Amino acid sequence: MNGANVSTSLGLFSVATTVDGGHSPEYYAERLCEKLIAISETAPVEVRLQALAFREAMGAVLLDGIRRAILSDHTTIISKLRQAGFDDAALLVLSLRS
Numbered sequence: 001m002n003g004a005n006v007s008t009s010l011g012l013f014s015v016a017t018t019v020d021g022g023h024s025p026e027y028y029a030e031r032l033c034e035k036l037i038a039i040s041e042t043a044p045v046e047v048r049l050q051a052l053a054f055r056e057a058m059g060a061v062l063l064d065g066i067r068r069a070i071l072s073d074h075t076t077i078i079s080k081l082r083q084a085g086f087d088d089a090a091l092l093v094l095s096l097r098s
Helices: 025-036 045-083 087-095
Strands: 006-010 013-017
Touching: 025 045, 045 087
Parallel strands: none
Antiparallel strands: 006 013
């Protein structure tokens, strides 16, 4: 991804922008983990470390699922473009997979 990312939040709302593209699968996996697994600042150290390890493990699971969903969607788009006779466009979508 080119350019800088910008993030800001105001209470319950947050905004994150990108330049020359959308957010990465890693970005979404991290945001999902933050929403799904809250870790108290006042938790005992042992509990906090265990929760952080769990969040990291779940992040890897979510990231894998997000990447697989993107590839599956690309496959569908490529198929539809080829069926419609847009082989050049299908090749452009295929190039996103590398």
